[in-house]
Every structure is written in structure tokens, then in C-alpha cells.
Amino acid sequence: MAQFFQIHPENPQHRLVVQAAEIISKGGLVAFPTDSAYALGCHIGDKNAVERIRVLRQLDKNHNFTLVCRDLSELATYAKVDNQVYRMLKHQTPGPYTFILEATSEVPRRLQHPKRKTIGIRVPDNNIVREILSQLGEPLMSVTLQMPGEEYPMTDPYDIRDTLQHQLDLVIDGGYCGMEATTVVDLTGDLPTLVRQGLGDFSPFEPA
Numbered sequence: 001m002a003q004f005f006q007i008h009p010e011n012p013q014h015r016l017v018v019q020a021a022e023i024i025s026k027g028g029l030v031a032f033p034t035d036s037a038y039a040l041g042c043h044i045g046d047k048n049a050v051e052r053i054r055v056l057r058q059l060d061k062n063h064n065f066t067l068v069c070r071d072l073s074e075l076a077t078y079a080k081v082d083n084q085v086y087r088m089l090k091h092q093t094p095g096p097y098t099f100i101l102e103a104t105s106e107v108p109r110r111l112q113h114p115k116r117k118t119i120g121i122r123v124p125d126n127n128i129v130r131e132i133l134s135q136l137g138e139p140l141m142s143v144t145l146q147m148p149g150e151e152y153p154m155t156d157p158y159d160i161r162d163t164l165q166h167q168l169d170l171v172i173d174g175g176y177c178g179m180e181a182t183t184v185v186d187l188t189g190d191l192p193t194l195v196r197q198g199l200g201d202f203s204p205f206e207p208a
Helices: 014-025 047-057 072-078 083-092 127-136 157-164
Strands: 003-006 030-032 039-043 066-068 097-103 118-122 140-144 170-173 183-186 193-196
Touching: 003 014, 014 030, 014 039, 014 127, 014 170, 030 127, 030 157, 039 047, 047 140, 072 083, 072 118, 083 097, 127 140, 157 170
Parallel strands: 003 170, 030 170, 066 118, 097 183
Antiparallel strands: 030 039, 039 140, 066 140, 097 118, 183 193
């Protein structure tokens, strides 16, 4: 049975943030709010929790997982970027984007795209998840909370609890956060490529 934390979106309660981080560190699977839609997250090194996400979302082995980071300070550990790409990321983070980048050897192989050796990186503009990430001291492994066969992500934390209470360890109620997923931008080529149009505006990445 999933625990249910109501955390204030502007001023997250430290006690609940610490408890949420502990649940994640111990292998828990968590539904949490972002600046676009709700997402599923777990500890980056937890193979069992990753498999639970695959089963829940019915994902195949080619699905790109995303590392949710507090800020860009963790970027060099998990992704290979040059100065130009870094400047681009700095201008557009935090925000509703997922960036596809070449993964470093620090990223567990099971989280990478099996053929391209890439990883999605995300820095959300949401106080709750950023406080949890600060407490954890490392990124979350994450995917959008969009159920198989559904056109849109789940948006209501009470609905998430009622539907998935036996499959999750924690549901964080951070209020309504929209039903659009992130805009996915591939930065592994010579020019940025739009992979999926979501909440974020792609125009800043288009050539002048």
C-alpha cells in the first residue's frame, strides 16, 4: 500500500522531503510532480525498481529512461557535453525539457538506450522534486507517469493513489501540474533535433 504525502509546492516540508528521500534510497517506487506532468521515479542504482517501472508502464528494452537532476552540476558525471551544448542547456534549465545526450560510463547500462548509448537528462522547475534530489545527493531515474494505452499522463494525485496504490511505495501530492509531457530534444548530432513536442518551446534550439 503506497504512502501518500501532501507536500507544499512552494515551501516543501523538510520532514516529508527527508522521508521521501529515504523511501527512494531503500528501493521505493515513487510518483512525484514535475513542472510538466507527474512522473515515476526510483533510485538510479536499483535494478528491481527499474524493472517494476518497466512492468507498470509496459516498456520495451528500447525505451529511453531519464535522469532527473537538481541542476547541471551533475551533468558531466552522466553525460558527455561540449561547451556549446552546455551553454544551451544552461539557458533552458530548469524547464519542461528532456535532453538526449551521449551517456558516460557512470550511467548503468540498463538505463541507456541499448544501441545508441544515450540517456535522457532533465532538470525540472519544481521545488518538491528539487528538494528531494538535494536530499538524495544524486539524480532520480524517471519516466512520465503515462499508463499503457492512455493518450495523456496521469494528473490527479488522488487518482494515482487509487489506481496504483498496490504498485507504488509513495505518491506525492504536489497539486495539479498539467498533463503535457516534456519536450524531448536530441543533442547528440550536429544540430538539435525535436524528438517529441511537449510543454517546452523548441524554438530556442532552432538555428538562427
